[in-house]
Amino acid sequence: MTSKIDRIIARLQKRITEGQPEEQYEAQQETRLVAARYTKAGNFGAAVDILASVSQALLRAGQGGSGGDLAILLVDVYKQSSQKPDAASKGRLLTCLRLFDSEEPTRKKFIKEMIE
Amino acid sequence: MSNSILFPPFTAMLGLLYMAFADCGVEHSWSKKFGEYPAGDPELHHVVGSLYAEEHEADEAERHLILGTKDSPETLIRMEYEWYKQDDSHTAPIYAARAILPYLLVANVRAANTSYRAFISTLSAENKTLSVQDVSSQGSDIRIFPSLPLLNFLGLLLLAVQKGSPDLFRQLKAKYASNVSELGGAWDSALEMIAEMYFGIQRPRQSNPLFDMMGSLFGGAAPGGGGRSGPRRVESAPAAEGLD
Numbered sequence: 101m102t103s104k105i106d107r108i109i110a111r112l113q114k115r116i117t118e119g120q121p122e123e124q125y126e127a128q129q130e131t132r133l134v135a136a137r138y139t140k141a142g143n144f145g146a147a148v149d150i151l152a153s154v155s156q157a158l159l160r161a162g163q164g165g166s167g168g169d170l171a172i173l174l175v176d177v178y179k180q181s182s183q184k185p186d187a188a189s190k191g192r193l194l195t196c197l198r199l200f201d202s203e204e205p206t207r208k209k210f211i212k213e214m215i216e
Numbered sequence: 217m218s219n220s221i222l223f224p225p226f227t228a229m230l231g232l233l234y235m236a237f238a239d240c241g242v243e244h245s246w247s248k249k250f251g252e253y254p255a256g257d258p259e260l261h262h263v264v265g266s267l268y269a270e271e272h273e274a275d276e277a278e279r280h281l282i283l284g285t286k287d288s289p290e291t292l293i294r295m296e297y298e299w300y301k302q303d304d305s306h307t308a309p310i311y312a313a314r315a316i317l318p319y320l321l322v323a324n325v326r327a328a329n330t331s332y333r334a335f336i337s338t339l340s341a342e343n344k345t346l347s348v349q350d351v352s353s354q355g356s357d358i359r360i361f362p363s364l365p366l367l368n369f370l371g372l373l374l375l376a377v378q379k380g381s382p383d384l385f386r387q388l389k390a391k392y393a394s395n396v397s398e399l400g401g402a403w404d405s406a407l408e409m410i411a412e413m414y415f416g417i418q419r420p421r422q423s424n425p426l427f428d429m430m431g432s433l434f435g436g437a438a439p440g441g442g443g444r445s446g447p448r449r450v451e452s453a454p455a456a457e458g459l460d
Binding site: 178194202213 | 245256259
């Protein structure tokens with residue numbers, strides 16, 4: 101099961117680092133779908149792994165809008181799964197936070213959902 | 217002194233505190249809803265606030281660093297001091313107060329003290345010609361800056377808070393009344409709340425739900441609520457627990 105998730109993540113990350121913006125956008129859309137499926141099935145750990153990894157890959161690739169969208173979705177999955185703030189759950193969000201460009205509009209909403 | 221520096225902190229701070237602690241019916245952020253800190257996770261506040269400080273977003277930095285960790289006061293004061301250096305030299309107390317007074321309002325006396333000490337040590341180190349007198353009074357050492365009366369007021373205010381001495385507070389308010397009034401009321405509501413929180417001095421009653429909420433939140437008694445007298449000192453409040 102874990103290796104399947106790892107394979108999905110690796111494939112999506114590859115499309116983001118090597119792909120054109122159009123492909124990066126598709127990777128984001130696919131991530132939303134896959135994460136929603138896992139969330140619905142109650143497999144929150146898989147949804148969190150995919151959202152965090154792909155969000156960070158998009159933010160690193162300069163796709164702040166798409167990456168921010170998935171980072172906000174990550175916070176939403178935390179809420180749905182009643183995840184408590186601990187080192188791991190906060191660490192994923194702080195990694196995303198540091199990857200945002202300061203001008204990226206979705207960063208504000210991400211911070212708001214996380215802490216405000 | 218420009219008004220934009222004087223006025224935002226306390227109105228903004230009251231709004232922030234209201235948002236931080238009140239159940240306003242808005243949906244809570246993740247860390248408030250699922251964490252153990254009603255004002256949000258201190259570590260997240262610290263990192264977010266530090267990020268804003270690096271980006272010179274002072275207002276945003278302040279509202280998060282005030283609710284941060286034990287590392288937050290140093291970061292906040294460094295930002296305030298950098299900001300102060302672009303202003304006239306006599307405005308030092310205004311920038312120091314932007315950390316000290318809000319920390320007192322969230323009942324974090326330790327962070328308020330750390331802020332004060334960090335500010336005056338940087339100020340002394342970077343201004344060798346600034347005149348300073350070290351005074352020993354009632355077993356406490358106080359550094360007095362003859363040219364910066366409001367900075368002395370802040371230092372003595374912290375002393376009064378730690379001693380829990382309403383008399384010392386009243387003396388201070390009287391002695392520095394003209395200096396404080398030169399700020400055009402900017403510190404007034406903060407000082408009223410500090411008077412109530414730390415010295416049990418009743419605020420003039422106002423039908424302001426925000427003030428009432430803040431008062432009850434930080435341990436101020438309801439009006440006519442029994443015969444307790446003497447200082448109602450704040451030992452700890454929700455925000456302070458995560459900060460040390």
